[in-house]
Amino acid sequence: MSDGALLKAEKDFTKDADKLIPEAEALAKTDVQGAVDKLLVLEKQARQASDLASTSRVLIAIVTISKNSGDWNLLNDQVLLLSKKHAQLKQATTRMVQAVMGFLDETPNLDVKLSVIETLRTVTEGKIFVEVERARVTRILSNIKKTQGDLNAAADILCELQVETFGSMTRREKTEFILEQVGLCIERGDWTQATILSRKINKRYFARKPKKSPEQIEKLKQEAEEKEKTRAPDEAPMEVDDDVTDLKLRYFDQQITLANHDFKYLDVCKNYREVLDTEAVENNPEHLRASLARIVYYIVLSPYDNEQSDLLHRIQQDSRLAQVPAEARLVKLFTIPELMRWPMVAEQFGPHLCSTDVFDAEARQTAENQAHRRWQDLRKRVIEHNVRVVAKYYTRIQMGRLTQLLDLTEEETEKYISELVTSKIIYAKIDRPARLVNFAKPRDSDDVLNEWSGDMKSLLGLLERIDHLITKEEMMARILPSRGGKGKAR
Numbered sequence: 001m002s003d004g005a006l007l008k009a010e011k012d013f014t015k016d017a018d019k020l021i022p023e024a025e026a027l028a029k030t031d032v033q034g035a036v037d038k039l040l041v042l043e044k045q046a047r048q049a050s051d052l053a054s055t056s057r058v059l060i061a062i063v064t065i066s067k068n069s070g071d072w073n074l075l076n077d078q079v080l081l082l083s084k085k086h087a088q089l090k091q092a093t094t095r096m097v098q099a100v101m102g103f104l105d106e107t108p109n110l111d112v113k114l115s116v117i118e119t120l121r122t123v124t125e126g127k128i129f130v131e132v133e134r135a136r137v138t139r140i141l142s143n144i145k146k147t148q149g150d151l152n153a154a155a156d157i158l159c160e161l162q163v164e165t166f167g168s169m170t171r172r173e174k175t176e177f178i179l180e181q182v183g184l185c186i187e188r189g190d191w192t193q194a195t196i197l198s199r200k201i202n203k204r205y206f207a208r209k210p211k212k213s214p215e216q217i218e219k220l221k222q223e224a225e226e227k228e229k230t231r232a233p234d235e236a237p238m239e240v241d242d243d244v245t246d247l248k249l250r251y252f253d254q255q256i257t258l259a260n261h262d263f264k265y266l267d268v269c270k271n272y273r274e275v276l277d278t279e280a281v282e283n284n285p286e287h288l289r290a291s292l293a294r295i296v297y298y299i300v301l302s303p304y305d306n307e308q309s310d311l312l313h314r315i316q317q318d319s320r321l322a323q324v325p326a327e328a329r330l331v332k333l334f335t336i337p338e339l340m341r342w343p344m345v346a347e348q349f350g351p352h353l354c355s356t357d358v359f360d361a362e363a364r365q366t367a368e369n370q371a372h373r374r375w376q377d378l379r380k381r382v383i384e385h386n387v388r389v390v391a392k393y394y395t396r397i398q399m400g401r402l403t404q405l406l407d408l409t410e411e412e413t414e415k416y417i418s419e420l421v422t423s424k425i426i427y428a429k430i431d432r433p434a435r436l437v438n439f440a441k442p443r444d445s446d447d448v449l450n451e452w453s454g455d456m457k458s459l460l461g462l463l464e465r466i467d468h469l470i471t472k473e474e475m476m477a478r479i480l481p482s483r484g485g486k487g488k489a490r
Contacts (some may be wrong), residue, residue, distance in 0.1 A: 013046045013054040021061045031070040036062055036078065043082070059096040067103050074113045075100070076119040076457050083123045090129040097124060097133045103390075104140065117141050132169045135177060146184070155184035159193070164200045175201055175247050181217050182254050191261055198254060206248040206274075245280050248444065265377070266308055269298035289323050296327035297358045301377050302336050304384060304425055326352050337389050342382050342407055353378075383408065383416050384425075391426040396442035399430075402437055 006219045020042050028035035039062050046054040066075035079100055083093055097120060101226055107113040117137055124134035145154035163169060163177040178200050185194035231257055252271045259267035259468045275281055276291045276312055299315055302308045315321070316335045321328040333340045353359040359378070360371040386406050390397065403413050417437065443451075 011045075011049040011051060013042065013049065013051050016042055017046070017054045017057050021057065024061065028065045028069060032065065032071065032074065035065055036074075039065075044085075046326075047085060047088060047092075050089065052091055055089050055092040056095045059092055060099045063096060063100050063103075067100075067106070070108075072107065072116065074116060075103070079119050079123055080230060090127075093123075093127075094130050094133065097130050101133060101137060102222065110144070114141070115143070117144075131166050133168065135163055135169065139177065139180070142180075142184070151188045155188050155190070157180075158184060159197070168307075171205065172244065172247065175205065175244070175251075179250055179254065180245065186257055188253065190260065194254075198251075198258065201251060203274075206244055206251065218478060245278060245413055248278060249275060249280070262368075263373065263377075265298045266302040266311075269295055269311065274299065285323075288320070292318075292320060292324045293327050293356065294358065295376075296321070296324070296331045297353075297356070300331060300381055301374060303383075303423075304381075304388070334385055337392055339386050339389050339405060340382060341386075342379055345382055346379075380416075383412075383421060386418055387420055388426060391428065391439040396436055396438045397437040399437060 024035040024039050027038065032314040039058050043055060043062070048059060050105075062078055062082065063075055066072075066078050079096065082088070082096060100116065100120060104113055104116060107116060117140060120137045121134060121141070122354065124130040124137070127134075138157060142154045142158040145157060158177075159181050161177065161181075163174045166174065172310060178197060182194045182197045187193070249410060252275050255271045256268050259265075272291050272295045276288070276295065281291055282285045295315060299308065299312050311334055312331065316328075316331050321331070326349065333345070334465065353375075358371065360373050383406060390402065390405060399410055399413070403410055406413055406416075408416070414430060417426075417428050421428050427439065429438045430436075431438065
């Protein structure tokens with residue numbers, strides 16, 4: 001087979017093709033095999049002379065005659081035969097495959113369609129110059145398997161494609177393929193594979209791009225058409241449309257599903273913020289409010305750390321939260337260092353939260369359900385917030401008083417304090433015999449000395465400042481009377 005370079009034709013068979021192809025089409029009405037044999041002679045001559053245009057025309061004519069005859073087995077045989085010809089031109093094979101792909105919608109039944117698809121997959125296997133066509137045919141086969149209910153086969157067939165390595169496929173089409181692969185893995189519950197595949201997509205591809213005017217788009221289309229005429233088989237076509245909003249929303253919807261499955265609430269919140277930063281969402285009030293509400297739900301569900309705290313305060317300062325007043329009040333409770341009793345939170349926000357799909361009341365009847373888990377995690381975050389507030393205002397507190405403030409039993413109180421100490425959010429020691437909880441961090445001699453040194457430095461600084469002010473006042477007091485005396489003398 002040819003190496004793919006555009007060889008200079010030794011002879012032009014255009015006139016021969018113009019004459020022979022109509023004759024073969026007419027002969028095919030009575031003798032299909034005779035018409036094909038007649039064209040095969042011209043195909044050999046054009047191929048050996050490296051006449052790409054004529055070879056492509058003849059190949060397409062042969063497969064078209066085979067298709068029009070209704071003999072799909074003949075079509076499959078000719079596709080296999082022509083692709084294996086010695087020194088067959090790559091571009092000609094590509095155009096033949098593209099022509100046969102256009103026949104798939106004209107197949108009389110599913111079995112015939114599957115046979116043509118398998119023929120195309122056989123012909124394109126291991127050939128870089130038809131990798132895009134192979135990917136598209138494989139996608140059609142995967143959709144057929146999915147329609148038949150064989151989800152595992154559909155996912156296996158499509159996921160075997162490494163489209164991210166295809167140099168001749170547009171970035172948009174690559175992204176569409178990967179998103180479909182991830183979607184199939186999610187549907188069949190293969191969460192690990194779905195996560196791995198989703199990492200092949202670079203988020204920067206979805207970044208906002210300046211809009212192009214209609215004139216600029218038209219100019220780009222013309223440039224793309226001109227480039228397509230001279231484009232090499234392994235070169236990606238020029239991309240004109242830079243609007244990837246549909247892909248962005250689909251991608252982050254999958255990321256939300258993956259993060260929710262692993263209860264990574266902070267990741268879910270970040271993904272909803274990416275969705276919010278989309279023009280289509282910003283211009284849709286209903287979608288905007290839904291995204292804002294979910295951002296609040298998942299940020300308050302996220303475990304406390306520096307990143308969560310910073311993001312929480314930035315969300316609380318977002319002026320758009322005024323559109324969701326209930327969620328704005330909820331997020332404010334988590335940003336002020338005051339106790340919020342869980343019974344009060346459940347009473348004030350429970351009915352509203354349970355009406356959403358995040359904390360669905362009906363779904364919470366099943367303990368294994370995600371909504372039930374999220375409701376329990378919300379209670380846990382409220383309690384942890386209260387423990388941090390108590391640790392901020394108390395150095396030591398009796399266990400009975402602490403359980404009263406937290407609305408918990410002693411066992412639950414010890415559990416939540418232990419978890420926060422383990423995660424290094426607070427410092428605490430529990431004295432069970434004395435029933436005391438000590439939140440004051442013990443200090444060694446170095447800490448005490450450093451604090452004393454700091455206090456002394458601050459005290460000396462204040463004394464120096466006071467001495468300076470006193471000296472200034474004394475100097476002003478000596479100057480003013482003398483000025484008054486001189487004025488009277490004059």
